[in-house]
Amino acid sequence: xxxxxxxxxSDGVLAILITIMVLELHPPAGTGLEDLRHLGPxxxxxxxxxxxxxIYWNNHHHLLQATERVNGLILWANLHLLxxxxxxxxxxxxxxxxxxxxxxVATYGVVSLLAAIAYYLLQTAIVRExxxxxxxxxxxxxxxxxxxxxxxxxxGILISPVSRWVTLGLYVAVSVMWLVPDRRLAPxxxxxxxxxxxxxxxx
Amino acid sequence: xxxxxxxxxSDGVLAILITIMVLELHPPAGTGLEDLRHLGPxxxxxxxxxxxxxIYWNNHHHLLQATERVNGLILWANLHLLxxxxxxxxxxxxxxxxxxxxxxVATYGVVSLLAAIAYYLLQTAIVRExxxxxxxxxxxxxxxxxxxxxxxxxxGILISPVSRWVTLGLYVAVSVMWLVPDRRLAPxxxxxxxxxxxxxxxx
Amino acid sequence: xxxxxxxxxSDGVLAILITIMVLELHPPAGTGLEDLRHLGPxxxxxxxxxxxxxIYWNNHHHLLQATERVNGLILWANLHLLxxxxxxxxxxxxxxxxxxxxxxVATYGVVSLLAAIAYYLLQTAIVRExxxxxxxxxxxxxxxxxxxxxxxxxxGILISPVSRWVTLGLYVAVSVMWLVPDRRLAPxxxxxxxxxxxxxxxx
Amino acid sequence: xxxxxxxxxSDGVLAILITIMVLELHPPAGTGLEDLRHLGPxxxxxxxxxxxxxIYWNNHHHLLQATERVNGLILWANLHLLxxxxxxxxxxxxxxxxxxxxxxVATYGVVSLLAAIAYYLLQTAIVRExxxxxxxxxxxxxxxxxxxxxxxxxxGILISPVSRWVTLGLYVAVSVMWLVPDRRLAPxxxxxxxxxxxxxxxx
Numbered sequence: 001x002x003x004x005x006x007x008x009x010s011d012g013v014l015a016i017l018i019t020i021m022v023l024e025l026h027p028p029a030g031t032g033l034e035d036l037r038h039l040g041p042x043x044x045x046x047x048x049x050x051x052x053x054x055i056y057w058n059n060h061h062h063l064l065q066a067t068e069r070v071n072g073l074i075l076w077a078n079l080h081l082l083x084x085x086x087x088x089x090x091x092x093x094x095x096x097x098x099x100x101x102x103x104x105v106a107t108y109g110v111v112s113l114l115a116a117i118a119y120y121l122l123q124t125a126i127v128r129e130x131x132x133x134x135x136x137x138x139x140x141x142x143x144x145x146x147x148x149x150x151x152x153x154x155x156g157i158l159i160s161p162v163s164r165w166v167t168l169g170l171y172v173a174v175s176v177m178w179l180v181p182d183r184r185l186a187p188x189x190x191x192x193x194x195x196x197x198x199x200x201x202x203x
Numbered sequence: 204x205x206x207x208x209x210x211x212x213s214d215g216v217l218a219i220l221i222t223i224m225v226l227e228l229h230p231p232a233g234t235g236l237e238d239l240r241h242l243g244p245x246x247x248x249x250x251x252x253x254x255x256x257x258i259y260w261n262n263h264h265h266l267l268q269a270t271e272r273v274n275g276l277i278l279w280a281n282l283h284l285l286x287x288x289x290x291x292x293x294x295x296x297x298x299x300x301x302x303x304x305x306x307x308v309a310t311y312g313v314v315s316l317l318a319a320i321a322y323y324l325l326q327t328a329i330v331r332e333x334x335x336x337x338x339x340x341x342x343x344x345x346x347x348x349x350x351x352x353x354x355x356x357x358x359g360i361l362i363s364p365v366s367r368w369v370t371l372g373l374y375v376a377v378s379v380m381w382l383v384p385d386r387r388l389a390p391x392x393x394x395x396x397x398x399x400x401x402x403x404x405x406x
Numbered sequence: 407x408x409x410x411x412x413x414x415x416s417d418g419v420l421a422i423l424i425t426i427m428v429l430e431l432h433p434p435a436g437t438g439l440e441d442l443r444h445l446g447p448x449x450x451x452x453x454x455x456x457x458x459x460x461i462y463w464n465n466h467h468h469l470l471q472a473t474e475r476v477n478g479l480i481l482w483a484n485l486h487l488l489x490x491x492x493x494x495x496x497x498x499x500x501x502x503x504x505x506x507x508x509x510x511v512a513t514y515g516v517v518s519l520l521a522a523i524a525y526y527l528l529q530t531a532i533v534r535e536x537x538x539x540x541x542x543x544x545x546x547x548x549x550x551x552x553x554x555x556x557x558x559x560x561x562g563i564l565i566s567p568v569s570r571w572v573t574l575g576l577y578v579a580v581s582v583m584w585l586v587p588d589r590r591l592a593p594x595x596x597x598x599x600x601x602x603x604x605x606x607x608x609x
Numbered sequence: 610x611x612x613x614x615x616x617x618x619s620d621g622v623l624a625i626l627i628t629i630m631v632l633e634l635h636p637p638a639g640t641g642l643e644d645l646r647h648l649g650p651x652x653x654x655x656x657x658x659x660x661x662x663x664i665y666w667n668n669h670h671h672l673l674q675a676t677e678r679v680n681g682l683i684l685w686a687n688l689h690l691l692x693x694x695x696x697x698x699x700x701x702x703x704x705x706x707x708x709x710x711x712x713x714v715a716t717y718g719v720v721s722l723l724a725a726i727a728y729y730l731l732q733t734a735i736v737r738e739x740x741x742x743x744x745x746x747x748x749x750x751x752x753x754x755x756x757x758x759x760x761x762x763x764x765g766i767l768i769s770p771v772s773r774w775v776t777l778g779l780y781v782a783v784s785v786m787w788l789v790p791d792r793r794l795a796p797x798x799x800x801x802x803x804x805x806x807x808x809x810x811x812x
Contacts, residue, residue: 005214005264011614012218015621020226022695023629027703031710050695054688061614076382079257086225086253094230101234179685208417208467215421223429279585282460289428289456297433304437411620411670418624426632482788485663492631492659500636507640 003067006078010060013082017089018053021046024093042096048175049092052112055178056085056119066136067126074129077122084115105167106160112171113153120146149174206270209281213263216285220292221256224249227296245299251378252295255315258381259288259322269339270329277332280325287318308370309363315374316356323349352377409473412484416466419488423495424459427452430499448502454581455498458518461584462491462525472542473532480535483528490521511573512566518577519559526552555580612676615687619669622691626698627662630655633702651705657784658701661721664787665694665728675745676735683738686731693724714776715769721780722762729755758783 025046028035060081067074091111095104123146127137140146156170228249231238263284270277294314298307326349330340343349359373431452434441466487473480497517501510529552533543546552562576634655637644669690676683700720704713732755736746749755765779 005210005268007614008211008617009214009218009260009264011618012215012621013222015618016219016222016625017225018691019622019625019695020223020629022626022698023226023632024230025696025699027633027699027706027713031707031712033712036712036716047692050688050692054685057618058684058688061618065614075261076257079261082221083250083253086222087228089225090228090230097230098234103234103236103239104230107239208413208471211414212417212421212463212467215418216425219422219425220428223426226429227433278464279460282456282464285424286453286456289425290431292428293431293433300433301437306437306439306442307433310442411616411674414617415620415624415666415670418621419628422625422628423631426629429632430636481667482663485667488627489656489659492628493634495631496634496636503636504640509640509642509645510636513645 003064003070006070006075007061007064010064010078010082011057014053014057014060014085017085018050018057021049021053021089021092024089024096041099042093045092045096048171049088051175051179053085053088055175056115059119059178063123063126066139068130070126071129074122074125077118077125081115081118081122084111084118087111088115100164100168102160102164105164106157109153109157109160109167109171112174113150113157116146116149116153120150145177148177206267206273209273209278210264210267213267213281213285214260217256217260217263217288220288221253221260224252224256224292224295227292227299244302245296248295248299251374252291254378254382256288256291258378259284259318262322262381266326266329269342271333273329274332277325277328280321280328284318284321284325287314287321290314291318303367303371305363305367308367309360312356312360312363312370312374315377316353316360319349319352319356323353348380351380409470409476412476412481413467413470416470416484416488417463420459420463420466420491423491424456424463427455427459427495427498430495430502447505448499451498451502454577455494457581457585459491459494461581462487462521465525465584469529469532472545474536476532477535480528480531483524483531487521487524487528490517490524493517506570506574508566508570511570512563515559515563515566515573515577518580519556519563522552522555522559526556551583554583612673612679615679615684616670616673619673619687619691620666623662623666623669623694626694627659627666630658630662630698630701633698633705650708651702654701654705657780658697660784660788662694662697664784665690665724668728668787672732672735675748677739679735680738683731683734686727686734690724690727690731693720693727696720709773709777711769711773714773715766718762718766718769718776718780721783722759722766725755725758725762729759754786757786 025039025042028039070078088111091104091108095101095108098104123140123143127134127140130136152170152174156167159170160167228242228245231242273281291314294307294311298304298311301307326343326346330337330343333339355373355377359370362373363370431445431448434445476484494517497510497514501507501514504510529546529549533540533546536542558576558580562573565576566573634648634651637648679687697720700713700717704710704717707713732749732752736743736749739745761779761783765776768779769776
């Protein structure tokens, strides 16, 4: 089965998720600058989740570009990932509107943790389909970032009863860590994609 | 007429439906764990409908991949299916917010039943266009699951005045039954799709 | 310029419009059958607009399939059409929630009229780009339905102060008239689309 | 890396943004013509933002059609642009519902300014990847409109404490200025796109 429609469907869901989050950014009732300032926490959460979903789109893009074929397990692993990502508008809004209260902050971590695990499972299902000695498996290598993310989210959740700000710092740290694009898979993607200026590039 | 744009439009509608359902998951006013617990029924309904729409996407994906051409009847049979699916956010929200009250539970079954019938009609319209002795018709075979689903939904609706929990059990049973991907059409899809590693696979 | 991305963007907007209308179908506060019955007018409007947007998608699909190239004018004529179509969730909700009150019913007609005119302008811009003696122009022919729709909507608006039910009957009549797919452009589309079973079909 | 999926994702986000804005157009509680008239400011803002997002889609379309390859920087420059554009439903709704109050009007300008800067950064990142002596760089030329827009938005923000109507006039002026499609990039796009009637056109 081709990976094209899985990409298209996932892109659709991710594009909608990243966009409908703004519907939770309710325009203030007042018209002053201080009304904007009250939106601070909601806006900060919006930025964090926008970046996180952007990272997922980016990495998902690279992962599926390096994927040659999909099977039933991959389809469901992908839907499983989309399920946890679909909760981002909900937790973003809750954490923002309740000004970083303890339980919403921890819940944000739980959803982020489950999304990170779901991404790992998807990646594993794809690698299994392509073989452990495939180019894809080699390109992923030890996958340090993929293993560090769940650990950092778990640490954040555990720390949340003590200090919400350390927890939030950990969430931001994960996002910053991923903002650097996943260079491991880029060469594989270049292989597959026909380029208009097709001089032989290094692989 | 090509089936490509029908696929793209249906994917778009399904991606939006599966995603906007989360807008009905309103963040609680409180910030405690018990506020999350109150969301239980709404969340359970969200999971059920997410899985159901995922199943429809999956099966629709396989069905259209095996479809070579579409006609006007197929276009409208497809829109008819999308219409009933479009009511899922509405019934999911009603059933969840009213904590599985009798009438919402029965209504969920009615919409599910009509969607299942619409899928069957779409499938029939596609088979008719391709001929009863086509590969597609052969692959669908006796279509046991396609016939069992409406029967189970109908049973669920009729039982709902007696016990809502048996009804919900039947709804869940249908979803579990379909979670196994539709293996009948997979070989056909493989035929059509060019694979990068094009060694001759078994059909 | 290729027509592919115009199709993709328009499909996206139409898929979203047809889907977010359901967000205006608010789940009732009660849990009885009579609560569902109160939703009658809202639901009837939803069905009407779903069918209307489905017709626009269908005809837009055929029109752009027969379009070989687009220019700046066509791009803006297309956005102009999408603008009026984007008001359907608004007027659908207004007409439904106010139980077919006079002004909402007339407004529904105004938006439908302007959308029909915008479609006609888009079609004219495409025909002008391809030449009046092109296959497309010949296939459109006298375009009876395209000319009857605005006339019927205009009649509906003018009649609305006298009888809203005649007005609504005219709206439904236009939809029924268009439910028959536009056979004029189908042969052109078949020409462009490569078919797997490429026996020479009649044009 | 191909630009195809960046186009598809951006198209998706833009299609959703331009469409969900209508969800902020709440149907009035009344059913009279004067209820529609009260919607005037909200509707005017909707039109302005619809046109602005249409312009962005149009220019983005031309820019990416002339883009041969993307890198990580371009991906993030693109997401940065989408971030600011994603705030349009929020500011449109705030400015409209508060009837063009001073701070909302200035905020509209700030978001528009930041989106214009983000577009400029995206364009710069793409030109850098393709080389300053590329066709793309030559086609963009001095980019007068690209430089005038931020200046006009900045002027609008600064003038807003004095006269909101001059500010709004400047916003409208920018939109009108861009309504003329970006002819500089059109020839490049024609080069890339295979045309069915491939007679040699002027470049």
